[in-house]
Amino acid sequence: MEIISKYMNNIKAVEPRADIRVAGDTIYATVSHEKLRDLAKTIYWDMNCFFRTCAGSDERSINGFYALYHIFGDDHNGLNIVLKTYADPDKPVIPSIADIVPAADWCEMEAHDLLGIEFSGRRQYRLILPPYWPNDLYPLRKEVSYDVKPQVIVSSEKVGFWGKTSTGVAIPIGPYHPALHEPEYFELYVEGERVVDVRYRGFHVHRGIEKLGESKLTYQQVNFVAERICGICGFEHSVCYAQAIEKAAGIEIPERAKFIRSIVLEVERIHSHLLWIGVAVHLLGYDTGFMHTWRIREHVMVIAEMLTGSRKTYGINLIGGVRKDINEDKKQRVLDVLKAVEKEFTELVKTMVNVPQIMRRLKGTGILSKEDARKLSVVGPTARGSGLDRDIRRDLPYAAYGYVDFNVPVYDDGDNLSRFLVRVDEVYESISIIRQLLDQLPQGPIMIEEFDIPEGRMAVSVVEAPRGEDIHFVITGRGKPYRWKVRAPTYQNIPALRVMLRDQPLADAPLTIASIDPCFSCTDRVLVVDKNGYRKRLDQYCIVGDDMLWV
Amino acid sequence: MGLKDIRRSRLGFLRALVIAGRSGRVTRRYPYEEPLVTSDFRGKIDIDETKCIGCGACVNACPPNALELINTRDGYVSLRYFVGRCIFCWRCIDVCPTGAIKGTREFELATNDISDLYDIIVHEPNKCRECGALFSTKRMGEYVVTKSPLAENYVDLDPDCRKSRFLKAIENRFGGRIG
Numbered sequence: 001m002e003i004i005s006k007y008m009n010n011i012k013a014v015e016p017r018a019d020i021r022v023a024g025d026t027i028y029a030t031v032s033h034e035k036l037r038d039l040a041k042t043i044y045w046d047m048n049c050f051f052r053t054c055a056g057s058d059e060r061s062i063n064g065f066y067a068l069y070h071i072f073g074d075d076h077n078g079l080n081i082v083l084k085t086y087a088d089p090d091k092p093v094i095p096s097i098a099d100i101v102p103a104a105d106w107c108e109m110e111a112h113d114l115l116g117i118e119f120s121g122r123r124q125y126r127l128i129l130p131p132y133w134p135n136d137l138y139p140l141r142k143e144v145s146y147d148v149k150p151q152v153i154v155s156s157e158k159v160g161f162w163g164k165t166s167t168g169v170a171i172p173i174g175p176y177h178p179a180l181h182e183p184e185y186f187e188l189y190v191e192g193e194r195v196v197d198v199r200y201r202g203f204h205v206h207r208g209i210e211k212l213g214e215s216k217l218t219y220q221q222v223n224f225v226a227e228r229i230c231g232i233c234g235f236e237h238s239v240c241y242a243q244a245i246e247k248a249a250g251i252e253i254p255e256r257a258k259f260i261r262s263i264v265l266e267v268e269r270i271h272s273h274l275l276w277i278g279v280a281v282h283l284l285g286y287d288t289g290f291m292h293t294w295r296i297r298e299h300v301m302v303i304a305e306m307l308t309g310s311r312k313t314y315g316i317n318l319i320g321g322v323r324k325d326i327n328e329d330k331k332q333r334v335l336d337v338l339k340a341v342e343k344e345f346t347e348l349v350k351t352m353v354n355v356p357q358i359m360r361r362l363k364g365t366g367i368l369s370k371e372d373a374r375k376l377s378v379v380g381p382t383a384r385g386s387g388l389d390r391d392i393r394r395d396l397p398y399a400a401y402g403y404v405d406f407n408v409p410v411y412d413d414g415d416n417l418s419r420f421l422v423r424v425d426e427v428y429e430s431i432s433i434i435r436q437l438l439d440q441l442p443q444g445p446i447m448i449e450e451f452d453i454p455e456g457r458m459a460v461s462v463v464e465a466p467r468g469e470d471i472h473f474v475i476t477g478r479g480k481p482y483r484w485k486v487r488a489p490t491y492q493n494i495p496a497l498r499v500m501l502r503d504q505p506l507a508d509a510p511l512t513i514a515s516i517d518p519c520f521s522c523t524d525r526v527l528v529v530d531k532n533g534y535r536k537r538l539d540q541y542c543i544v545g546d547d548m549l550w551v
Numbered sequence: 552m553g554l555k556d557i558r559r560s561r562l563g564f565l566r567a568l569v570i571a572g573r574s575g576r577v578t579r580r581y582p583y584e585e586p587l588v589t590s591d592f593r594g595k596i597d598i599d600e601t602k603c604i605g606c607g608a609c610v611n612a613c614p615p616n617a618l619e620l621i622n623t624r625d626g627y628v629s630l631r632y633f634v635g636r637c638i639f640c641w642r643c644i645d646v647c648p649t650g651a652i653k654g655t656r657e658f659e660l661a662t663n664d665i666s667d668l669y670d671i672i673v674h675e676p677n678k679c680r681e682c683g684a685l686f687s688t689k690r691m692g693e694y695v696v697t698k699s700p701l702a703e704n705y706v707d708l709d710p711d712c713r714k715s716r717f718l719k720a721i722e723n724r725f726g727g728r729i730g
Contacts, residue, residue, distance in 0.1 A: 217614065218611075220612070220642075221612075221613075221614040223614075224614035224615075224638060224640050224642075225614060228638075288567045288571070289567075292567070292570060292571070292574070295574060295577055298577070302587065302589060305588075305589050305591060305592055306589045306590075306591050307591075308591075309591050309592060309593040309641070310592070310593055310639065313638065315593070315638070315639070315640040315641075323645070324591075344570075347566070347570060348570065349557070350557050350558075350563065350566070351563065351564055351566040351567050351570065352564075353557055353559060353563075354559055354560060354561075354562075354563025354564045354566070355564040356564075
């Protein structure tokens with residue numbers, strides 16, 4: 001293909017020694033330390049790619065090195081570009097690309113915390129592990145057992161501002177979000193009514209899921225754990241994981257299974273968007289709207305239970321297909337419910353936008369410009385509300401999305417209203433997608449059971465969740481993944497909040513924070529302690545300081 | 552549907568009253584009424600003691616370790632199901648070779664007695680006819696014989712005795728010592 005050879009030429013032009021391999025929609029290139037930064041610049045800025053994530057990996061038992069995979073995505077051409085860099089096993093150092101690609105800031109620090117890879121040319125701090133976690137214990141290294149419990153003295157931490165640039169009075173939001181019921185901690189600095197700066201401290205609930213998947217669980221068990229990464233969009237994670245393994249092992253699943261996956265994914269999108277719209281108007285004090293969106297949502301939850309067996313955490317995904325079939329009777333019930341939901345939702349949205357306060361507080365608040373959105377590689381409705389036309393369902397079709405027609409709503413204003421409208425429109429698109437899929441639902445089996453998963457293969461799988469794209473990167477191992485890296489959409493969107501909150505009135509902050517539909521626990525999924533058990537000054541590892549972080 | 556398509560009026564928000572009046576009360580008088588659970592709901596599992604053979608297929612499949620095989624001191628093997636860890640995925644039902652596990656729609660599992668959350672099935676172990684060691688379960692032996700009648704010859708031998716018998720048989724055949 002033309003575009004692939006263009007990429008190969010461009011990579012070769014910068015790094016003549018690069019070892020390039022193409023597998024399906026993914027280009028893998030192994031590059032040297034010296035050229036990594038130049039290549040990142042070429043791919044991210046010159047080739048106009050988005051940054052997906054980076055994943056560190058301990059490959060000492062395979063090739064004697066640590067490795068870091070930078071994953072870029074070219075959505076327009078439906079490609080993933082993976083740059084692999086090796087790091088010395090005794091003193092792993094890799095040049096940082098966070099100043100060229102601001103979106104890479106967090107994932108570099110994640111590799112730093114969990115694998116002990118040092119990044120040169122940037123300020124390093126602790127992001128994920130708590131401050132009292134031992135300095136020389138890196139959980140994702142293969143010699144560390146999954147159930148290791150270091151002796152630590154637990155200490156509390158205080159975000160506070162030691163930085164130089166922040167002024168104003170600190171107002172804490174958290175450590176438990178009052179409306180979203182999730183652990184997060186924002187500190188807003190206000191001068192009068194105006195927010196001048198924001199700090200975020202998350203990762204309170206790092207659960208070490210990746211480590212568990214790489215050591216304790218088997219291939220099929222990981223599906224169910226992956227589904228528990230998120231309480232709202234769990235099925236996307238389990239589909240993403242299953243697809244990554246299927247892609248790595250070259251397993252072709254039955255058509256009917258693909259359709260059922262897509263149908264359930266869209267059911268999940270509808271209930272997630274209805275949930276968000278309810279919470280958003282609740283934050284604006286319009287509880288009538290909240291109650292009625294959730295009343296409508298309940299119908300969707302019931303069909304989710306009917307299609308899968310559970311209201312949430314559906315548990316129908318396995319590598320090789322799905323476990324539950326859709327019969328004619330269920331098909332008809334889904335269509336009936338969708339018809340009722342569409343009618344009631346339209347009526348409700350019409351009522352909502354006629355509430356003067358709702359419109360006034362949505363319009364023009366929490367603005368994220370297209371330039372900033374691009375710089376931070378934001379995803380999902382946050383990107384589409386800022387004029388970035390990207391949707392994985394259309395750009396890199398997976399499951400049965402190749403068989404349906406749908407629009408990708410894009411609004412250019414970048415304010416809370418744009419993000420609200422993107423979600424309203426997506427509810428309609430999802431309803432239409434489910435109808436098309438049910439209409440075309442092919443006959444046949446829903447699962448293949450006979451397959452084997454060869455060792456040492458890798459794959460990147462991307463799935464459009466209601467909040468943006470989920471990314472699962474896997475390297476296959478014996479009976480279980482060798483490396484399983486998960487990136488949830490909110491991971492990419494939280495850094496954009498600083499841009500949105502700055503110079504806005506404090507009263508709009510709760511809605512603006514909610515407007516990215518944050519899912520803090522998903523972001524934290526991935527496991528912090530001072531060697532002596534003492535808390536260090538926080539500016540040594542927390543999200544303090546402005547030089548690199550959050551642009 | 553874009554914002555332009557929506558006719559906006561000053562009193563349009565009053566429509567909420569119409570919506571509320573029409574939908575009425577939607578909550579149920581639970582627990583005095585049937586809960587809203589569909590027929591496809593996956594709830595607690597029910598293990599049939601008479602069918603379980605203690606093979607441990609469910610233990611290997613269970614993602615959250617809710618099912619465990621426990622060896623007690625006297626050689627007895629028990630299958631322990633702890634509802635507190637169960638994620639109700641019903642993978643155990645898929646993999647059970649004898650169909651001993653059935654799914655129920657039961658979800659009201661809160662209790663103030665933790666022993667209510669455990670389900671324990673104790674299996675009598677198989678005894679080796681040569682060395683007397685306890686291994687596996689009696690039922691498992693019986694199950695293997697129904698699947699493959701030839702197994703009757705060695706099913707009551709523990710793995711070590713089976714191995715030494717096998718080696719002896721080879722020795723006899725080749726007329727010398729090996730291994």
